[in-house]
Amino acid sequence: MRYIDLSTPIDASQWEPEPVTHEIVTPAEGAAHMAKEMRENFGLEFDPADLPDGELLSIDNLTLNSHTGTHIDAPSHYGTRADYAADGRPRTIDEMPLDWFFRPAFVLDLTGAGVGTVDAEFVEKELERIGYQPQPYDIALINSGAWRNAGTMAYFTDFVGLDASATNLLLDYGIKVIGTDAFSLDAPFGHILNTYAQTKDKSVLWPAHFAGRQREYCQIERLTNLDMLPQPYGFKVAAFPVKITGAGAGWSRAVAIVEE
Structure with missing residues (x-):
């Protein structure tokens, strides 16, 4: 088996919005x-x-905070409301089932999409291009190309994420973990706020994250080396979160495991 490190380092010498x-x-x-x-x-x-x-x-x-470097967002990160839970409480990172984080995975190439978001139609075409039908509990990976800007301010401003329709499409397949090489699974914050200022459409406000208020799932953010995966599917990912009691996120050493 070959192991491909998908994790970005925690490096105090690099620029971060929250200093390390x-x-x-x-x-x-x-x-x-x-x-x-x-x-x-x-x-x-x-x-x-x-x-x-x-x-x-x-x-x-x-x-540092729990969103520095490669990390996993828990449902409690998305807000205090969990419409899917009987008690209305979203789970924290220490409560998540470990079997979510060691699963077959596939990667979608969004590198040509530009800054902003892609929708469900874009994702469906990409799945058709790679010839893959997602299975329940697969880990979906988004290669946005953001890794090229890691360590710079552009890493936090120039990338592509998922809109609500794209996020829900993946969740409809039974996926519980979606990972991205970008700072966020949503569009860059500046893009979100500028779009909202122009349109006053609240649906553009962090739709990928807020989808987690209605449907339980986790995000892996700030991955890297997704371009080194030898094929778009047929490999596994191990990305167990650090167990921080009551936290909305935990760091992870994410690794792709490729059988040769």
Whole structure:
């Protein structure tokens, strides 16, 4: 089997709308830190100088939100209302079934669509082009080409997403997870707001996300390397979310598994 990494890194050196900080505590600093912790919390004494090279272990302290890097949006991210749930409460990322995130997958090529959204007709034509009939619980992947701008401001402004009809078409197939290499499964925020200012049509306001208020599903955002998949289907994706209690999203190391 061949493994293709579909994940973008969490990199504090790259531009993000929500800044990331990454403090690296060196092994020597880690030794001093551990000596202090052992003394204050457990009354135990040891001298870091007794360690080989005076070093213990490095530590990484990061500040970031759960939508940095490749991550999975839970239903609770879409709002507080879940029309499909008996209790009206959308599930958080730690509550999602793991079997949603290790499934056969297929990829749709939207690279020629331009900035904005595509509709159900566009998706149907792309499925016809690749000759694939989606199956329940497949993971649908959107190759928008946004990965080319990763690490720049353009990554957050120049990409294509799905409108309500395209999102619902995929959900009609029984799909529970839709992934994209873009910042969002919707159109860029600026495109959404400019379109709404011109039309006053509320249906253009984050339709892919808001579809999750009526139908339970998850999104994987900020994937990469979708162009490296050797075929549009016939592979699996593993993308388990980090288990953050009560969170609307969790980071993921998404990987495509291709049998050769």
